[in-house]
Amino acid sequence: MNPKEFTIQRGVTDNYPRKLILNPNEIKFDSKDLKNDSFITFQKDEIAEYHFGINWMQYKFVFGREYVISIRNYDNQVMKINFKTYFGRRKNEYHKLCNEILASLWDLYFKDIATNYIQRQELGEEFKIGKVTFTKDGLNILSNASLKPKSEFIPWEKVRFKSYVTYFAIYSKDDAININVGYSYLKDWNTNILHSVIKTILLRKKIEND
Template sequence: MEAERQLNIKRSLLDNYERELHLHADFIKFEDKDLRNNGFTSFKTDEIKEFCFGTTLYQYRIVFGREYQILVKNFDNEILDIKFKSYFGIKKYKSHELYVEIVNAIWDLYFTKQVYSFIKEFEAGESFYIGEVNINPEGVVIFVSRLLKQEKKLIPWEDVALRKYSSYVSIYSSKNPLDFNRGYSYKKDWNTLVLYNVIKNILDNKKINND
């Protein structure tokens, strides 16, 4: 039987209540609501669709605070919102370690299987979307910016290039990177980490040099 991991989260200096986060292979549950009623949002694993995560810095000349946020969305577009803050360096390192632990646990429990499922679909010759990106047997379709609008651009697999940065992933044409490129934020775009891992796996399997 899979062990359940429970973490207690204090959201800020002004919200000193320890909210429970439950992580299990079969579900995720977090006390993110009004505590006077049922304060939990809970999703079963097969209900989970996407996630995103990131930090916001609060600063005036110097950084005086950080907000850590992880959002998990289900297929009904309901969102489980894990959010907590650190101010004036108080428990800054502990908060960062907690954030990394939660992101890694959510990835391992709920999204590595999703990557595997997408790769199986690709190997079966199917076309599918991760966020706004279409992945199909011919290549990757992204939106590129033009003067007054966004246009769809198919980048064939032999021309697909991929880069992973600290806060976003870049997909671009290796032959024409200035004209055909798109960045996807871990914080603002859903399932960016899934997108990166699926495309990286496909490129590796095709032995396409991404350097």
């Protein structure tokens, strides 16, 4: 796959054109701040997690939005890609840019991470994506249905989910009110991978997400 290159301008107070270069082996982003006048580079095998979304800027009314994509490596270093639009200027252009970057990140890096998790589950291995533990027989979640989070086990045949614009919810078919948890695409790491892995596992097990 050919490298993908994007130009990022963060906003009116920082309109320097920064290069984001995505290729099959690495991510490079032109940070150019006061501390480090150079590219940040993550090799593909260093990439661990990401989250993304929109921060709404408001004071009595919404006057702008900040698109945020954060990528973290196994050393807990974070590459933050962000750009802002005010009063609707370039809104459609920036929305398209964000979606194109996210699609490329998935195709080049995060799809393979999701596939690896699916293979591990099929081998009967136990692992975690964020705060969710995957086992051969089901999921362990920290249900937030009450004031105090409670550990709950959901067998695969009882696992259900709902997809929303800004978050992803997991719940038990037998007790959705008391056994459920939600994860934000913006605030929680790897929610998109969590969604993809659970959806694929249920499909392969021929479990309908009713």
